[in-house]
Amino acid sequence: MLDMPDEGRLERMSAMLRRRGVVLPAFDIYGGVSGLIDYGPVGASIKRRLTQKWIDHWLSHGDIVEIDSPTITPEAVLVASGHVGEFNDLMTECKGCGSVFRADHLVEHLHPNADSLNSDEIDKLLSTGIECPSCNESEWTSAQPMNLMFSTKIGAMSAGRTAYMRPETAQGMFMLYPALYRHFRQKLPFGAIQTGKGYRNEISPRQGMIRLREFNMAELEYFIDPEHPPLSDLNRRTEIVSLVPDPDGPHAGESRMSFGAALDAGIVRHPTVAWFLARTWDFLIEVGIHPAKIRFRQHASTEMAHYAEDCWDCEIHGEHGWIECVGIANRTCHDLESHESHSNTKSLRAWRQFDQPRSQTLDRLVPNGAVIGPTFRGDAGAVVAALELLTELPESFPFELTLANGNSVSIHESMVERRIDTVNVSGEWFTPHIIEPAFGIDRIIWHVLDHAYEEVEKEGEAYTFLRLSEGISSVDCVVLPLFDKEGMPDLAKEITSAINALPHSRAEMDSSKSIGRRYARADEIGVPWALTVDHTSLEDGSVTVRRRDDQLQVRAFVDEILTRMTNGTMQELF
């Protein structure tokens, strides 16, 4: 089904991307830094346009808004999120062969909870004769934490607080949950998106722009009521997609079906997750990813991230094989609950109104402060707190009450009043669940370029097209004076300005070298339209319009072209 790997295509494509200013190694004149890239003049436009399409894609839902948060993040936030623990794996190196391993993996058969050990404890276990999996030696260096986050300080010198460059944008949306809840008039579901940089100090970045140390992410956090998950009608969707369900589950093996069928069969476990799989598909198709090179892979329960309950990767096939480009996870209430307890707030919840107010009978012991105060003095507060927590009321007085500090006190009848109240409860507080689609923008751009890059033979010569979707290419059209004289460059300049005055349209003029060469240059970086100014243009204001994908030409008037550029109907000229 998929094309056989073409020797050298990757090299030729990478060379083109560098030569034409799409993607280049960063800091190249200083030798470069692995895992850091530049988007050049062509690539930066492509990235901006693709990112904008992503933003528009989600904002069009109506219940999703955009936010923007700092990349520098205080340590406490990332402790609560689990990143400080998760990203601080202890590593050890075999003195025999130099192989590096996660220390907790080497000793996990000796300890039930190996990843909670500190480095001294791990060193002790390692010295009990653990053999190196690759050379069977058993001499280990002492375990060192390998932090995958870039750390920094907020504030100067020793007074500075420890902070990290964010490893994901998601935490920003969680921090703003209270503001979002207010913005949406306290009604779920709603979502927030953010695009921006994320940072991970990868041990060994590889595969060009696939694994970067600084990368562009685009994440959506969608907050839902787990008891009333929003339902969308997937039955109208007819596309058949590749799914690779959990290999340990009942549906193991690759299958092809519609999104609706996958949900009905229980392969996708959550209706909102299924909906976002479908909307992810829509986006990828819109920006020019080849449908046959997309598949959705469900995480095995063993590889699931620490927070997730059902997790799907959207993988795209390209020169580097199948690459995870989007992760769609049901993060449940994990993040908000964790931030609530670490930050000691109660503001990360939502109110669920009951259909009918529930009448509830409260049977409790109301403390009598006038007696409890003088009797217990300093402990009085603790006694009142303990009384409020009582669920089973005593049969008789006096009875023994255990306080939070473990002490026990005797409660006499005079200290409390038994009160039975009937109250109407109209709803309850709960922690929303979160469905998170997280997009790796750089990886998607790579695959957009990969799928668009096409090498053909034209009159015996190698010829390259970048068949980018309209609206993704760096510019929408080039304007070419057929000759660089006789007023043609002037008219071409006018037309270029007119197009650039349109909202969201970009044109460039190119007047150097032969017309054929200029078409070729535009084809190589994926410009979909070329307008050529010739002698007739000077007489009647018409130009020839050339379509990149089949190189057909028609003649049209500039006014009509401007209109069609605006409303996206250029194709109808042909």
Add this chain to the structure above:
RNA sequence: GCGUUCGUGGUGUAGGGGUAGCACAAGAGGUUUCCAACCUCUUUGCCCGGGUUCAAAUCCCGGCGAGCGCACCA
């Protein structure tokens, strides 16, 4: 991080102790009535740092970077 192959104009390559060459691309001019044409001229290079040598792009050491394998990671 280990092993391995490698690093020469913008791109692709030749040279492998003594003046760095070619092709394409790019710029200027000419020519040309729509698909990488042609002519003239021009610009741009031995990844970085040490060492050996009268002399290093070339040999040696280290670093950085790229590809691949292992490991790590999502």
